[in-house]
Amino acid sequence: MQEFFRPLIHSALCSAGITTDKSIQIEQPADKKFGDFSTNIALLAARECKRNPRELAQTIIEHLHFPPDTIAKVEVAGAGFINFYLTPHFIMQSVAQVLLEEDRYGNGSIGQGEKAVVEYVSANPTGPLTIGRGRGGVLGDCIANLFATQGYEVTREYYFNDAGRQMQILGESVRLRYLERCGQVIEFPATHYQGEYIGDIAEEIYRDHGTALAESTEIELFKKRAEEVIFASIRKTLERLSIRHDSFFNEHNLYKPNEEGITANQSVIDALASKGFITEYDGATWFQTTKLGQEKDKVLIKSSGEPSYRLPDIAYHITKFERGFNVIVNVFGADHIDEYPDVLEALKILGYDTTRVKVAINQFVTTTVDGQTLKMSTRKGNADLLDDLIDDVGADATRLFFIMRGKDSHLNFDVELAKKQSKDNPVFYLQYAHARICSLLRVAKLEIGFDPATNTSHHLLQLLGSPAELQLGFALLDYPDMIKTSLRLLEPQKMVEYLHSLAEVFHRFYQECPILKAEPDIASARLFLSLATRQVLRNGFRILGVSAPESM
RNA sequence: GCACCCGUAGCUCAAUUGGAUAGAGCAUCUGACUACGAAUCAGAAGGUUAGAGGUUCGACUCCUCUCGGGUGCACCA
Incomplete structure (x- = not known):
């Protein structure tokens, strides 16, 4: 509108x-x-x-x-x-439009010819996905879906690093568990990965190789095996939530020399140096953020000669510009809050248009079980594994609960509520509205022979005009604007709220307006209105990645 | 100590980014099934928007300060 x-x-x-x-x-x-x-x-x-x-x-x-x-x-x-x-005429005309456009209803063209990259999850393969990552993953997936509705060519990207210190520790952790399995008595450091999965991977290696690897201190094999197993498990978990990626960008690429023998990382240093923002002291190379009013400079190359994480981060973002993306969206958790301002500063200095970069930060998740709030901790056991949560409440509830609160608010995930099969549970409330319409249409076909495949007399909608009918029609007309708002704010929560109110308005209409018992033209008109409602619910569910059950 | 997020009904959260009388859902109370799904609907009650200043036609929203909760603040990623 x-x-x-x-x-x-x-x-x-x-x-x-x-x-x-x-x-x-x-x-x-x-x-x-x-x-x-x-x-x-x-x-x-x-x-x-x-x-x-x-x-x-x-x-x-x-x-x-x-x-x-x-x-x-x-x-x-x-x-x-x-x-x-x-006018009622206008509203009902819009309802007819829904029936005409079907699953394209709500789509727009503001992103026509634009390329968007949405980066989300981006967990390094050091362990199974946690619930916190899950929230970011669902958020990113929904945001990507929103972009896609407006004509953007969307790339869903996962950025990861399989080199670096953390992966070394991972390999070492597996090796130690393996040695344990081989009968050695070892002391397992507190700085290493504690999770059970480490032992499982070690066990597999033991099964394949016996004690043959016990003599060597080489960790490469352990690291590689761990990476494979863990990555496979991450992808499997994501798949359970219908979270997809088109592109997996390995940080390693940024360390490879190009034809002129220069790495992406090095060219960032060179470029920043030419702008006068690079200095060296204490054996390290620094980004002079003090020149930008910050308290301290930031290390780009450690005294060991290795880049710190900031340098490849900057180089990685430059690739996003170089790959021709007009819109660059990064989704990450609150623990990375201090990371992106430096990256943006560097990009700005290098002449990139940082208004194209949008950062969506989601706050953390706590879960409530039996009214008891559990705080998440990555270090300790597996109380916060995303897989366990999906096992417990299912994929639909997991997805919806992650996005039904604003991303800035700390999410309180009520596990009992998510399992409940009543209107208290927003998942069921939404899906029930859809199932109810499906049921209505089944009965309509049997009893009065209404078949939307052959009956296209959408003009009958103009017969409607009661408050409940107009209210429902208006809600349907509002859908395209809701998508745009949701996209502008990078906030799928708006969609959840909208769909909830749509379901509510439908239930009211259903309660107040007899459908199958009405005289034939009115009955058809009300069925068309119901059909359009089902369409919009479906379209919305698709953006949120929630299933649309025909019966429950 | 510094930075970011949050503080709204008993509880969980909204408020179209500065708009009109701050709204939903739970929970509480009152009503509606001989109708197409009552897994639903209608109604009532519930507020000094943490507090104090400021900006203007107008503030939950923006600015300053205070108080409370969360999260970061490595030559880790």
Whole structure:
């Protein structure tokens, strides 16, 4: 509806001779008595024009022209709001549009010709996925889905590192467990990976090689095996949640020399040096962030000669620009909050347009079992394994619970609630609405022979006009705007909220309006309205990655 | 000590990013099944938006300070 109103208001401003640099905002008043939509443009422009807002609003209204049978009423209200009331005709027309566009309804074209990369999960293969990672993974997947609806060509990327210190420790951890298995008495350091999976991998190696590897101190084989096994398990877990990636970017690429023998990391150093932001002391190479007002410089190359994580991070982001992405989205957890500002600063210095980079940070997850809040800890046992959670509550509930709160709020995952089969549980409430419509349509086919495959008399929708029907129609019409809002904010939670209210409005309609017992044309019209509702629920579920059961 | 996130109804969370009387769901209370799924719906009650200042036509939202909770703050990633 933004696209409907904005140009019309814009031309009204022009013909009224009003100039303003304020953008035209279309919003939905909280209270329906202020109209279906409203704009505050007169309030915003009043100061520049040095005119009374109400009088300015009146002038704008006089220059507004709408297509026939779309707007029932326009009025000035409050301090200078302009409120619009849609005609029932317009609303029902939009419902027919849903039936026409089917699974494309809600799609847009603002991303046409644009390439977006969404990076998420990006866990190094040092252990099974934790619940915290799961939240980021689902968030990233939904954000990627949102981009895809608007015509963006989306690449879903996973960035990982299988070199580095952590992987060394992983290999060593497995080797020690293996030695244990071979009968040696070892002391297992607290700094090493404690999880049971380490022992499992060691056991496998023991089965394949017996004690043959016990003499050597070489860890390469252990590391490699651990990486393979762990990566496979990570991918399997992701698959259970329908989280996919198109591209796995290994940090190792950034250490490989190009034709001129220069690594990506080195060229970052060179480029930053040429801008005067590189210095050396204490045997290390530093990014002079003190020149940008920070307290300390940041190490790019350690005195050991190895890059610190920041350097490849910068180089990696540069590849995103070089690979031609117009929109670069990074999804990560709150523990990485201090990491990206440096990367952005470096990119800015090197002349990249950092407004293209969007960072979505999700806060942590706690789980509640029997009203008891458990805090997550990566070090200790496996109380926070994502797989265990999926086993417990299922993939749909896992996904929905992860995104049904704003990403900035600390998520309290109520495991008991997620398993409950009643309206308390939002998953069931949403899916029930879908199943109920499916059931209705099955019965409709049997009893009154209604078949949407052959009956395309969508114009019958114009017979509807009761409050419940219009409210439902309006909710359907609102869907495309919801996707855009959700995308702009990188916040799938908006979709959950919207779908919840859609389900609610449908249930009310269902309660108030008899369908199959109505006279035939009304019955068909109400079935079309139900059909359109089911379509929008499905489209929304698809973005969220939640299944749409036909019966429950 | 520094940085970031959060503080809204008894509980879990919203509030269209500065809009009109701060809204939902649980829980509580009152109603609705001889109807297509009651796994539902209608209604009631529930608030000094942690606190104090400030900015303006207008603040839960922006700025400053205080208090509380979370998370980071390595030549780890």
